[in-house]
Amino acid sequence: STDRRMTVRFTANAEGMVLDAIPHIIRPEHKDAISLAAALYVGTMYPAQTPDTLVTSLARELRELQRTDGSWSWWKGMEGSAYMTASVARYFARLHHKYIGTAETDSMLQKAMPYLLNALGKEVKDLRKMKSLKGVHPSELATDILYICALQRKSGKTFGTKAEADIKFLIGLMEKVPAEFTIYGKAHSAVILALHGKKAKAQEFIESMKQYSV
Numbered sequence: 001s002t003d004r005r006m007t008v009r010f011t012a013n014a015e016g017m018v019l020d021a022i023p024h025i026i027r028p029e030h031k032d033a034i035s036l037a038a039a040l041y042v043g044t045m046y047p048a049q050t051p052d053t054l055v056t057s058l059a060r061e062l063r064e065l066q067r068t069d070g071s072w073s074w075w076k077g078m079e080g081s082a083y084m085t086a087s088v089a090r091y092f093a094r095l096h097h098k099y100i101g102t103a104e105t106d107s108m109l110q111k112a113m114p115y116l117l118n119a120l121g122k123e124v125k126d127l128r129k130m131k132s133l134k135g136v137h138p139s140e141l142a143t144d145i146l147y148i149c150a151l152q153r154k155s156g157k158t159f160g161t162k163a164e165a166d167i168k169f170l171i172g173l174m175e176k177v178p179a180e181f182t183i184y185g186k187a188h189s190a191v192i193l194a195l196h197g198k199k200a201k202a203q204e205f206i207e208s209m210k211q212y213s214v
Contacts (some may be wrong), residue, residue, distance in 0.1 A: 022049045026058070033072040033088050036062045041091040044100060059104040062088070066108055070115035082119040085112050086144040097151040109152075116145045117163045124166040127173070137177045138170045140185055146170060147188040150195040175201050183209055 026043045028035035040058040043050035066072055071080025072088045092109040095101035101109070123142045127133065138146065149159060149167060158164060174189055175198065181189055186209040193202035 022046055026050050026054060031061060032075050033062065033065050033084055034074070036065065037088040037091045040105065041095065044095055044102060044105065055102075059102070059108075063104070063108060066111060070111040070113070072112070080115070082116065082141055085115055086141060086148065088112070089116060089148050090144060093148040093151040097154055099155075113148075113159065116148065117159055117166070120145045120166050120170070121162065124169055127169075133173060135177060137173050137181065140182070142170055143174070143181070143185050143188050143192070146174070146192050150192045153195050171196060171198075181205075181208075 022042060026039045026049075028039045036058055040055065040062060043055045043058060047055075062072075065076055067080045069080060071082070071085045073080050074084050089109055089112045092101060092105045092112075095105050096109060120142055123139060127136065130136065146167060149157075149163075159167070171192065175193065186205050190202045190205040190209070193199075193205065
């Protein structure tokens with residue numbers, strides 16, 4: 001359609017613009033998993049602007065979309081997707097990292113983790129079959145899952161022997177090729193490395209991100 005308009009606003013009060021947007025975000029027009037997760041995330045981050053009943057309703061709707069294997073599909077009735085599950089779980093991991101996750105968001109996050117770690121394990125298994133790993137780095141999906149795991153480390157969360165070995169293997173690959181990631185991947189990688197105590201390597205990714213954006 002060509003019958004559209006976009007307004008670009010400049011402001012010195014970015015927080016004010018965020019607050020103005022909250023009522024629209026927490027009442028999503030569409031009830032897909034991403035819209036519901038974004039609404040629940042914002043509603044939890046800004047409780048003064050969000051009625052408790054709305055937060056409860058959003059959590060219930062998202063819980064109903066979560067499948068028995070812990071995954072989420074985009075819409076109800078679709079197959080679960082690792083990409084969709086990581087997209088939703090990422091919101092909840094951020095809440096967990098900030099210590100403002102609710103019992104409901106933490107419960108959904110933990111239900112999703114075995115599904116995500118299984119996807120991570122499949123990638124590691126495929127990578128270990130390769131004759132050479134030179135220049136190879138984790139996929140964007142694997143980087144997302146590593147990010148979700150890293151955000152939970154602050155509270156002492158661990159994921160079992162096999163998953164921890166998979167995480168260590170992928171982080172080892174990640175460290176070697178900062179230039180190969182998208183700017184999105186670089187940002188997540190910097191957080192992952194920093195939360196694993198690799199501050200100097202995380203700074204390399206930040207510098208690479210700065211160069212990418214110039």
